[in-house]
Amino acid sequence: MEECNESGFTLDVRDLQLFHHFCSVTSMTFGPTPHVQQFWSITVAQMSFSHQFLLRAILAIGGLHMNFLTPNTSEASGWYKTKATAHWQAAVRLATPRLAAIDAESCDPLFVFAMLSCLQTFALGPQPGNFLLFTDDAEMEWPIFFRGLRTVAEASVLFGMTERARPLAFMYGIAKLDLETLPRVEPVTSWGTALRNLRQIMMNEVSGEEEKAVYQDALHRLRAGFAAVFGNSDTVGGANSQVVFAWLYHVSENFVERLQARENLALVFYAYFAVLIKQIDGVWMIKGWPDHLIAGIYYALVPATRLWIRWPMERIGWFPPP
Secondary structure, three states, rough: OOOOOOOOOOHHHHHHHHHHHHHHHHHOOOOOHHHHHHHHHHHHHHHHHOOHHHHHHHHHHHHHHHHOOOOOHHHHHHHHHHHHHHHHHHHHHHHHHHHOOHHHHHHHHHHHHHHHHHHHHHHHEEOEOOOOEEOOOOOOOHHHHHHHHHHHHHHHHOOOOOOOOOOOHHHHOOOOOOOOOOOOOOOOOOHHHHHHHHHHHHHHHHHOOHHHHEEEHHHHHHHHHHHHOOOOOOOOOOOOOHHHHHHHHHHOOHHHHHHHHHHHHHHHHHHHHHHHHHOOOOOHHOOOHHHHHHHHHHHHHHHHHHHHHHHHHHHOOOOOOO
């Protein structure tokens, strides 16, 4: 195969296997519609031929998916994960300097890379002490990747990438939440009641205006997420990864700082987000994450406040061992 023009990287036969798997199998798991599936299997694949950081990211995700599908007893299982790790590390090294100098040519592939960065974190599976927005590790990659997604999205507006006439303009709206059409009050459902209770907890616990603004914004966006996923019932209506991840995308830096500091109220809000994650746990990369997140939140909370997440625990189906 012809050598790629960056770092002397050459694809071997097993790399082609990962690429083929991503295009023909993994891409089908990224959305329920042919439009989304073809975007990943054809458009993104073609885009990667001109941007090695994207190609290496594709190979990494394909490798993680093959690792997921391969029995742990198989020798190939360890190989897929090792190969995926090497490709991902190379992708990050290549993409990082480009994120600091985004232009019209690199905007689309960098946005796709930023999306894959978020998916890669989930695809690795739950890790001890890592709960995405708060972790025992001082070097948190997840918020960095989401900030990268925001950075590219903001740059896309300046470069005119979001104009409707562009074929790829749709992907920049991937994390939008409809905040304008929310009803004044939550519907008469268990999730509506739960969010009303959460609002009451917030009103009781928050005093300062700045603090109140942070949590009111987070609650407003949670309402939008639940409305998009459940509608006016308690059964899932529109659950997909784009809707669910929108809350993570939009939540403020001020809220994330409070969550990283493990403030009780921020942890409780995060538990409600874990309920949304639960609605898409049929997707391979989400397996195990809802239970992992709610457990981490439970043990991070002051014991007296753990009752505040009773509803999220029930919806997820996780309870601490006796």
